[in-house]
Amino acid sequence: MSGKLLELRNIKKRFPGVVALDGVQFDLKPGEIHGLLGENGAGKSTLLKIITGVHQPDEGEIVLDGQRVTFSNPLDAKHAGIAAIYQEPTCFPELSISENVFMGHPIVSGKLNRMDWKAMHKRTEQLLKELNIHLDPRTTMGLLNVAERQLVEIAKALSLDSKILLMDEPTSALTIQEAERLFKVINRLREDGVAIIFISHRLEEVFELTDRVTVLRDGKYIGTKATGELTTQEVIRMMVGRSVDELYPKKEVKIGKPLLEVKNISRHGEFSDISFTVREGEILGIAGLVGAGRTEMARAVFGITSLDRGEILLDNQRLNIKSARDALKYGIAYLPEDRQDHGLVLAMDLAQNTTISILDRFKYSLLNKEKEREITEKYIELLNIRTSGCTQLARNLSGGNQQKVVLAKWMATEPRILILDEPTRGIDVQAKAAVHTLIGELAEQGLGIIIISSELPEVLGISDRILVMHEGKIAAEFKRGEATQELILHAAIGRSSVDADAV
Amino acid sequence: MKKLIGRWEFLLFLLLVGVFILMSNLSPHFLNLRNLLDSTVHFTEKGVIAVCMTFIIISGNMDLSVASNMAMSAAVMGIAYRAGMGIWPAAMLCLLVGALGGLFNGLVVTRIKLPSMVATLATFSLYRGIAYVLLGNQAITGYPYQFAEIGQGYFLNTNIPNQLVIFLALAAIFGFILHKTTFGRTVYAIGNNEDACRYSGLPVDRIKIIMFTVNGLLAGLSAILLTSRIYSTRPNIALNYELEIITAVVLGGVSIKGGRGSMIGVVLALFLIGASRFGMSLLNIPGQMMTVIIGMLLIVAILLPQFLERFSSKSSEAPGKAA
Numbered sequence: 001m002s003g004k005l006l007e008l009r010n011i012k013k014r015f016p017g018v019v020a021l022d023g024v025q026f027d028l029k030p031g032e033i034h035g036l037l038g039e040n041g042a043g044k045s046t047l048l049k050i051i052t053g054v055h056q057p058d059e060g061e062i063v064l065d066g067q068r069v070t071f072s073n074p075l076d077a078k079h080a081g082i083a084a085i086y087q088e089p090t091c092f093p094e095l096s097i098s099e100n101v102f103m104g105h106p107i108v109s110g111k112l113n114r115m116d117w118k119a120m121h122k123r124t125e126q127l128l129k130e131l132n133i134h135l136d137p138r139t140t141m142g143l144l145n146v147a148e149r150q151l152v153e154i155a156k157a158l159s160l161d162s163k164i165l166l167m168d169e170p171t172s173a174l175t176i177q178e179a180e181r182l183f184k185v186i187n188r189l190r191e192d193g194v195a196i197i198f199i200s201h202r203l204e205e206v207f208e209l210t211d212r213v214t215v216l217r218d219g220k221y222i223g224t225k226a227t228g229e230l231t232t233q234e235v236i237r238m239m240v241g242r243s244v245d246e247l248y249p250k251k252e253v254k255i256g257k258p259l260l261e262v263k264n265i266s267r268h269g270e271f272s273d274i275s276f277t278v279r280e281g282e283i284l285g286i287a288g289l290v291g292a293g294r295t296e297m298a299r300a301v302f303g304i305t306s307l308d309r310g311e312i313l314l315d316n317q318r319l320n321i322k323s324a325r326d327a328l329k330y331g332i333a334y335l336p337e338d339r340q341d342h343g344l345v346l347a348m349d350l351a352q353n354t355t356i357s358i359l360d361r362f363k364y365s366l367l368n369k370e371k372e373r374e375i376t377e378k379y380i381e382l383l384n385i386r387t388s389g390c391t392q393l394a395r396n397l398s399g400g401n402q403q404k405v406v407l408a409k410w411m412a413t414e415p416r417i418l419i420l421d422e423p424t425r426g427i428d429v430q431a432k433a434a435v436h437t438l439i440g441e442l443a444e445q446g447l448g449i450i451i452i453s454s455e456l457p458e459v460l461g462i463s464d465r466i467l468v469m470h471e472g473k474i475a476a477e478f479k480r481g482e483a484t485q486e487l488i489l490h491a492a493i494g495r496s497s498v499d500a501d502a503v
Numbered sequence: 504m505k506k507l508i509g510r511w512e513f514l515l516f517l518l519l520v521g522v523f524i525l526m527s528n529l530s531p532h533f534l535n536l537r538n539l540l541d542s543t544v545h546f547t548e549k550g551v552i553a554v555c556m557t558f559i560i561i562s563g564n565m566d567l568s569v570a571s572n573m574a575m576s577a578a579v580m581g582i583a584y585r586a587g588m589g590i591w592p593a594a595m596l597c598l599l600v601g602a603l604g605g606l607f608n609g610l611v612v613t614r615i616k617l618p619s620m621v622a623t624l625a626t627f628s629l630y631r632g633i634a635y636v637l638l639g640n641q642a643i644t645g646y647p648y649q650f651a652e653i654g655q656g657y658f659l660n661t662n663i664p665n666q667l668v669i670f671l672a673l674a675a676i677f678g679f680i681l682h683k684t685t686f687g688r689t690v691y692a693i694g695n696n697e698d699a700c701r702y703s704g705l706p707v708d709r710i711k712i713i714m715f716t717v718n719g720l721l722a723g724l725s726a727i728l729l730t731s732r733i734y735s736t737r738p739n740i741a742l743n744y745e746l747e748i749i750t751a752v753v754l755g756g757v758s759i760k761g762g763r764g765s766m767i768g769v770v771l772a773l774f775l776i777g778a779s780r781f782g783m784s785l786l787n788i789p790g791q792m793m794t795v796i797i798g799m800l801l802i803v804a805i806l807l808p809q810f811l812e813r814f815s816s817k818s819s820e821a822p823g824k825a826a
Binding site for chain 2: 328346365366413
């Protein structure tokens with residue numbers, strides 16, 4: 001295949017319980033910027049990791065410069081001229097720019113392989129100049145901001161004569177001006193014949209920069225098109241395009257009086273001026289892009305972090321929440337995004353994990369193995385947890401079953417408000433359906449439920465009302481039935497649907 | 504049975520029996536009950552602190568300041584006594600100073616959020632320094648006769664030293680708290696995953712403050728026992744005790760990374776070190792040899808759980824995947 005720098009054919013990749021990529025194809029021409037799009041979980045990261053040699057495909061082939069290649073590790077890919085630049089560049093903050101650029105491949109001189117700092121500084125300066133950056137190569141890396149560090153990463157890629165650059169959400173941590181500067185650099189690289197794979201959630205950027213886009217959905221290849229032939233609407237439809245209602249049956253629950261009221265809460269640098277109410281039996285969905293401040297907001301409501309401003313009311317009483325312990329006392333429970341680090345004590349068994357939040361309800365603070373077993377077995381049955389028993393260690397359970405144990409832990413506290421942060425991330429379809437059914441049942445019992453999810457079909461399918469967050473603020477609110485994936489996505493990327501139609 | 508053999512505590516017990524058999528064959532004086540009981544005094548002063556150090560290390564923390572805290576509390580007690588305070592009020596003061604020293608550690612760890620290793624490294628220096636400032640190079644002596652009873656006397660009319668009774672009683676109480684109460688459960692959970700504990704609403708900071716305060720209180724108690732036994736107070740008492748205490752706890756099978764260990768293991772380790780040291784002194788083997796042996800045992804104690812884990816994770820892989 002002439003004219004193609006990199007080509008991936010029929011790539012398949014399975015992880016335990018999930019097919020991450022199913023017959024995906026992708027190609028890259030010299031000097032092109034190719035956008036890779038898809039919802040969270042569509043398989044973009046997995047594809048990137050296959051190109052950079054972190055993962056190996058189960059099936060399919062990678063063709064580089066007309067030659068079939070296999071990368072068994074990231075170093076292979078690097079030597080083949082593929083470099084990746086991430087959202088938060090990894091670097092050695094204590095070392096100078098030159099040392100970072102030449103880390104792993106220093107310029108040496110003489111028989112003793114002495115480090116030739118003079119040459120390295122000179123070459124670094126030259127590289128930076130080519131990128132139109134004016135920094136002293138001797139500057140300590142830690143003194144640079146994120147944008148400058150990314151540019152140094154690019155310089156490093158150039159020092160390796162990379163022909164392919166992968167950029168995974170490079171602008172998400174940048175200001176508009178910094179992003180503009182990055183785009184200039186990217187355009188310059190394109191002129192020099194470097195091919196770039198560009199991933200971003202900000203569709204405007206994708207339209208501004210890329211020559212072609214490839215869309216993935218649920219690990220499948222949806223299509224590749226020239227950017228000029230596409231509209232925002234079409235791209236969103238390609239990314240979403242699935243009928244929602246069938247997957248998420250919704251239970252009709254009578255919605256009662258207001259339970260939790262959040263008024264104008266803010267936390268510097270994370271979210272600002274958020275207000276909402278959750279009623280008895282109501283499921284409130286919170287949508288938004290990764291980094292929109294949803295998790296940060298939930299953590300503050302639960303007392304893990306503190307609020308700068310605003311108040312939280314339960315039954316019209318003002319709450320004073322200083323820690324998760326306080327929140328729990330008021331009947332607020334929070335199922336964290338990261339179940340392995342925050343949800344469970346992996347080295348402890350099922351019973352110990354299930355009862356960890358109700359320890360202070362044990363008589364005289366004495367452990368009662370009998371009672372622990374009773375409680376745990378009740379939830380094993382209720383949630384249909386697949387386990388060898390109460391004494392199985394949490395780390396030996398599958399992801400879906402681990403999530404059910406975290407749910408069991410919170411249900412045991414008999415909360416009135418349950419905040420669920422990405423409750424079905426990384427678990428298989430069946431467990432997902434089980435969790436959804438359970439959430440419905442909890443709502444039926446009169447709990448107020450807040451569900452944060454990056455999966456739009458999930459939010460749409462399960463919620464009575466949906467808030468969309470964008471850059472720490474509530475960008476839109478929809479009632480059940482009003483919301484569509486397109487509307488939510490538009491709000492989440494920070495533009496109204498009117499603008500989008502004009503594109 | 505297989506489970507028992509795989510446990511470090513059981514190996515410690517076998518080692519202890521082995522030491523008894525070996526030493527009693529090598530020296531006719533070893534199995535003299537009275538000598539044996541008297542020899543325990545060499546580790547019971549460390550033992551009373553080790554019972555709480557066990558909690559601290561299981562929770563993934565460390566307290567390097569205990570020996571310095573002992574010197575500081577003993578110095579305050581000595582000065583108070585010399586200034587005319589009764590010996591018992593002075594002893595109470597000693598406990599109070601020890602507890603305050605521990606409380607300060609706990610506050611630095613929870614409020615300023617310094618790692619406990621660093622925080623107590625600072626107070627290790629600070630408390631010892633205070634002892635030197637208070638006492639200079641002098642020693643305080645001349646404690647009343649009754650005071651010696653605590654550290655040197657025997658329990659009622661038996662041959663059992665008071666110190667041993669105090670140590671065993673504390674070990675029983677602390678063992679009960681560690682293994683049978685929600686407090687102990689929380690300590691293990693903190694050692695395994697502190698973040699998850701916070702997200703689960705456990706009072707992590709309160710438990711840390713309690714542990715460090717009690718550890719300080721026991722340092723105060725240990726200071727009373729030591730002062731009563733050696734009958735004098737100097738600023739350089741109990742040098743290196745903290746390392747010997749931590750050594751015993753780790754040798755007892757408590758994971759230095761936190762989350763694992765048992766009270767019985769620590770008690771067995773203390774008896775093992777005590778019996779070996781006593782036997783070797785009977786045989787006129789220099790004390791340095793003992794340090795060599797403890798060093799080697801410690802490496803085994805740290806490595807063995809990793810070997811066992813690797814072994815058991817292979818055998819438990821199948822059910823884990825099936826679940």
